[in-house]
Amino acid sequence: MNAYSVDHSHDDLHDHGPPPGLMRWVTTTNHKDIGTLYLWFSLIMFFIGGFMALIIRTELFQPGLQIVDPHFFNQMTTMHALVMIFGVVMPAFVGLANWMLPMMVGAPDMALPRMNNWSFWILPFGFAMMLSTLFMEGGGPASGWTIYPPLVLQTGDALPFLIFSIHILGVSSIMGAINIVATIMNMRAPGMTYMKMPLFVWTWFITAYLLIAVMPVLAGAVTMLLTDKFFGTSFFDAAGGGDPVMFQHIFWFFGHPEVYILILPAFGIVSEIIPTFSRKKLFGYSSMVYATASIAFLSFIVWAHHMFTVGMPLAGEIFFMFTTMLIAVPTGVKVFNWVSTMWRGAMTFETPMLFAIGFVIMFTIGGFSGLMLAMTPIDFQYHDTYFVVAHFHYVLVPGAIFAIIAAVYYWLPKWTGNMYDEKLGKAHFWLSTIFVNILFFPMHFVGLAGMPRRIPDYAVQFTDFNQIATIGAFGFGFAQILLLVVAIKCIRGGAKATNEVWEGAHGLEWSVASPAPYHTFSPQPVVK
Amino acid sequence: MSEAIQDKYFVPEAAKWPLVGSISLTILFCGFASYLNGSLLGPTMMVIGFILFVIMLFGWFGQVVNESEAGTYRKWEDMSFRMGMCWFIFSEVMFFAAFFGALYYAREFSVPWLLGDGDGLPTHNLLWPGYTEVWPTNGPDDLGGSDYHMGWWPLPFINTVILLTSGLTVTWAHHAIKVDNRKQFVYGLFLTVLLGFIFVFLQGYEYVYAYDQGMKLSSGIYGSTFFMLTGFHGLHVTLGAIILLVMLVRAMLGHFSGHRHFAFEAAAWYWHFVDVVWLGLFIFVYIL
Numbered sequence: 058m059n060a061y062s063v064d065h066s067h068d069d070l071h072d073h074g075p076p077p078g079l080m081r082w083v084t085t086t087n088h089k090d091i092g093t094l095y096l097w098f099s100l101i102m103f104f105i106g107g108f109m110a111l112i113i114r115t116e117l118f119q120p121g122l123q124i125v126d127p128h129f130f131n132q133m134t135t136m137h138a139l140v141m142i143f144g145v146v147m148p149a150f151v152g153l154a155n156w157m158l159p160m161m162v163g164a165p166d167m168a169l170p171r172m173n174n175w176s177f178w179i180l181p182f183g184f185a186m187m188l189s190t191l192f193m194e195g196g197g198p199a200s201g202w203t204i205y206p207p208l209v210l211q212t213g214d215a216l217p218f219l220i221f222s223i224h225i226l227g228v229s230s231i232m233g234a235i236n237i238v239a240t241i242m243n244m245r246a247p248g249m250t251y252m253k254m255p256l257f258v259w260t261w262f263i264t265a266y267l268l269i270a271v272m273p274v275l276a277g278a279v280t281m282l283l284t285d286k287f288f289g290t291s292f293f294d295a296a297g298g299g300d301p302v303m304f305q306h307i308f309w310f311f312g313h314p315e316v317y318i319l320i321l322p323a324f325g326i327v328s329e330i331i332p333t334f335s336r337k338k339l340f341g342y343s344s345m346v347y348a349t350a351s352i353a354f355l356s357f358i359v360w361a362h363h364m365f366t367v368g369m370p371l372a373g374e375i376f377f378m379f380t381t382m383l384i385a386v387p388t389g390v391k392v393f394n395w396v397s398t399m400w401r402g403a404m405t406f407e408t409p410m411l412f413a414i415g416f417v418i419m420f421t422i423g424g425f426s427g428l429m430l431a432m433t434p435i436d437f438q439y440h441d442t443y444f445v446v447a448h449f450h451y452v453l454v455p456g457a458i459f460a461i462i463a464a465v466y467y468w469l470p471k472w473t474g475n476m477y478d479e480k481l482g483k484a485h486f487w488l489s490t491i492f493v494n495i496l497f498f499p500m501h502f503v504g505l506a507g508m509p510r511r512i513p514d515y516a517v518q519f520t521d522f523n524q525i526a527t528i529g530a531f532g533f534g535f536a537q538i539l540l541l542v543v544a545i546k547c548i549r550g551g552a553k554a555t556n557e558v559w560e561g562a563h564g565l566e567w568s569v570a571s572p573a574p575y576h577t578f579s580p581q582p583v584v585k
Numbered sequence: 586m587s588e589a590i591q592d593k594y595f596v597p598e599a600a601k602w603p604l605v606g607s608i609s610l611t612i613l614f615c616g617f618a619s620y621l622n623g624s625l626l627g628p629t630m631m632v633i634g635f636i637l638f639v640i641m642l643f644g645w646f647g648q649v650v651n652e653s654e655a656g657t658y659r660k661w662e663d664m665s666f667r668m669g670m671c672w673f674i675f676s677e678v679m680f681f682a683a684f685f686g687a688l689y690y691a692r693e694f695s696v697p698w699l700l701g702d703g704d705g706l707p708t709h710n711l712l713w714p715g716y717t718e719v720w721p722t723n724g725p726d727d728l729g730g731s732d733y734h735m736g737w738w739p740l741p742f743i744n745t746v747i748l749l750t751s752g753l754t755v756t757w758a759h760h761a762i763k764v765d766n767r768k769q770f771v772y773g774l775f776l777t778v779l780l781g782f783i784f785v786f787l788q789g790y791e792y793v794y795a796y797d798q799g800m801k802l803s804s805g806i807y808g809s810t811f812f813m814l815t816g817f818h819g820l821h822v823t824l825g826a827i828i829l830l831v832m833l834v835r836a837m838l839g840h841f842s843g844h845r846h847f848a849f850e851a852a853a854w855y856w857h858f859v860d861v862v863w864l865g866l867f868i869f870v871y872i873l
Contacts, residue, residue: 076599084599165590168665171645175603182611217618225610231676239668243661244594273676277683284813287621289803291728292687298724298806300695307683307690370703581590 075575083178086170087575088155091177093472095152096465098180100541102144103458105188107534109137114530117523120515130513131199132191138202142319143226144184146453149461150322151176151233154261157468158237160566160573161255163246163582168239176233183225190215190222201511203308204279206293206301210286217287220279227272234268237261246565248584252343255564259346260325263353267314267321270357275311278304302367309360317356320452321349323420323460324391327413329564330467331395334410335402336561341394348387348394355384365436374433381431385424392421407559408482412463415455415490423451426501441511444504450497454533455490462489462540469547470554474572477547481539488536495529595657602645609637646831653848654840663847670851674858677821681862684817688810688869692720695806699725723805731799732807737871740791744784745867748822751780752860755829755853765843767836774833774849777856781826788819814870821859828852 075081075090085091112133116124125133155173159166167173191197195213198204204219212219241254241262254262281304284290291297293304324345332339339345361369361377369377395417404410426448430436439445462485469477499522504510508519515523554571565584569577616630652658658666694703699716701709709716713725723732735741758773792812795801802812832849835841841849 080599083604084601086597086600165594166596169669170596171600171603172669174600175606178603179607179610182607186611186615214622217621218615221614221618225614228610231673235669235672235676238672239665242668243664269672269676270679273680274683274686277680277687281683281687281813283621284802284809289729289801290809290813291724291803291805292691292809294724295695295699296724296726297728297809298696298699298722299691299809300698303687303690303695307686310683310686368704576591576596579589579591581593 084174086166086174088159088167088170088173089472089573089575091167091173092152092154092156094177095148095155095180098177099145099149099152099461100544102140102148102184103537106137106140106145107537109133109140111530111534113137114527116513117515118527119524120517120520122514125513127513128196128199131201131511132197134511135198135201136188136191139187139198140184141453142202142315143223144180146319146457146461147230148180150261150264150319151230151237153257153322153326153461153464153468154233154237156472157566158240158258158261159244160569160577161258161564162241162244162249163565163578163584164240164244165576165578165581167236168244169236172232173236176229176236179225179229179232183222183229186218186225187222190218193218203305203312204282205308206282206285206304209282217283220283223279224276227276230268230272234265234272237265238269241265246578246582246584249565250584252346253584255325256328256339256342256345256349257322257325260321260328260349263349264318264321267318267353267356271311271314271318274307275315278307278311281307302364305364305367306361309363310357312363313360314353314356316449316452317352319457320420321353323416323457324349326460326464326467327395327416328391330409330413330463331398331417333467333559333561333563334407334413335399335404337398337402339394340397340400341390344390345394348390351387352384355380355387359384362431362436365433366440378431378433382428385428385431388424392417392424403561405560407466408477408479408486409463409467411483411486412459412466415486416459416463419455419459419490419493420452423448423453423456426451439504441509442504443500443508443510446510447497447500447504450500454497455493459489465540465544467559468566469544470558471566471571471573473548473551474554474570475547475551476554476558477543477551481543481546485536485539485543488539489533492529492532492536496526496533497529499523499525499529593659594661595652595659597652602641602648605637605641605644609634609641613638650835650840650848653845663845666847666851670854674854677858678862681814681817681865684810684814685865685869688814691806691810696720696722721807723807727805729799729801729804729808731801732804733795733798733800734807735791735795735800735811735871737867740787740794741867741871744787744791745863747780747784747787748860748863751777751784752857754780755856759850759853762836762841762846762849763843767839770841771833771836774829774836778826778829778833781822781829781856785819785823785826788815788822811870814866818859818862818866821862825852825856825859828855 075085075087082090082094112125113130116130155167158164193214195215197215198209198212198219200209200212209216241258245254281290281292285293291299293299293301295301328339328345359377359381361373362381365374365377426444430439430445430448466477466482503519503522506519508515556569556571557567558571565582568582611634612630613634616627616634618627619630620627696719697703699709699713700719701707716725718732721732721734723729754773754776758770758777761769761773801808829852832852835848
């Protein structure tokens, strides 16, 4: 009756691996292939976004205008953020989810494999559109990634391309998140109850809800920008009864859950790695789950702490200040649990563990500076200074990025079947950790002293700290080449990895062969 | 335990339609963006992108329909589809929430503040002297010249009755297919589709009427919220009606059975979703 007869396709599944050639990657429905595609895409974008950051840091090496003109500088700050958020951290997490979730819950694949293909393959198209704006009349978007009107409405030809590329990235994220929710709810092996799921699965489960809830809100917000610019609406125009502040509210209703989208899966990764290398069970498993859920819930009622200085009523300032500080409680639970897991553990310090411990320490530094920013009167002083830049780079770079790198080292032997070069891995960790602090720590000082962000020039007294930061930026940037070297070396060979890979590793993903076969779990595993 | 997991859950081989989807959306969006930037090539690209997108929909859904009719999907796959549809609808709800939020913010904050609320300073007397309007308003600059208020009587009320009735007819169709009564199933679906398109037609009539009164998309914040909310809703009704039309054609071709009709159920869920959004619109846009 049709070309997809059941028996035929099942023979295929049993007998052969992937079809050869380029089309394997373009048409693949295999969660491992798609995970690999996401991770490579993310790595490429990491270097593109990093290159933009180096342009920013080069310009800021000295006061005055040196290398690029201010308009291009603004394009770089904008695109650096968009690339790093939507092109690096999110795809990397989705890639890790694709690779690991089905193996962790004992599923044959993701729940909706064809849609899984589309979630990935629409991304390069979206980013081609977004990056192409840099070469358009009037240049790329230069308003900052928060694309506030009325400034962003002054963008040239790039504006509609930017807006539609955000729509495309949103479509990708929503499809990916729906797939993850369906996989976790529907594809778990018999006996894999919710409270037995690995924490990486739990954190992604909650993250996926956040994505489905807020990506459409961003789509709505940018659609209003589009109609305000081209179709005469006045959502953000006071002359027509609207208000630019309205955009900020809608944007941050998306934006704040978004920052948790960028960190919750990282929490999950660290909660996998620390128990393995401490050779102990995770301390406080259920409190970790509840803390993650609390953080996700709170993320919906804190958004206006990004806009304390915009002129809100006092009641609003106080409400958002207290809800924001509340988040410190579940986050503190998490940090406490990670430390308690290590307490009296038989610890070893392989590269994934080093990155995970680096995460715990440096993410906490970023968390503390966030707590400072949460206080309204203090934020009035710090708003839009380099202190804010230091804060969110601490939670995103030695936070989210370190967790992703830790995950890559942790699971690379499972993916490739080979151990990576431990010496190079450790060198990568130490260089990254040293330079990331040289890069971002001085930003606290210039920020507290009043240096504004997103400005290509600065007062002379900030020069020393800026030069230190720039040196750190180049050091950190070039250190990341080591990651590429280690990954390629590991793919091409190395000591054979055992199935368990790590001595203290537990979970279904460690019960399959290394490298994991193209189709895992036949027969279906049962969790006792 | 010994049965291979791949025999329990269908994992399709190479998928070619997603790529066509990506290419078509890129052409469509790039065309639209170029059109907005004044390029003559824009509309052509939009047409090509749209046609490709429709081809992709037919190809992809056609493949899934064939697999479904061949009995490829069992309970386990069916549950994945159900969850996918549920969460897709939830994402649509959040899309509308953004626009309802804009309406709420405009009425509770933007407009009152232009009238001097907020911190209670008299700056509005300098910025917008003489502005006294409350909702509906086209703003201090009197944008578009008219903020004619679209009341809830008679057309929106009639449309409410039509949509609610269509919700009943689609439920009738659902009950019919559950007991394999194909005749009533087809009738129920037909009535639903018909009511859906009548709704869209009346909504179009209302738009023409509004524009005759001078109330346009560009009539300040009232026109913006009114047309964007009802417009996106109308688009979703049109889409939902087309989906139900496809279900009607499939029903007449003999697809679906009493225990296997997920595609129809998904369409019905979607229809109830646009129904509920309309109730929100009727209350918050028309009545209040």
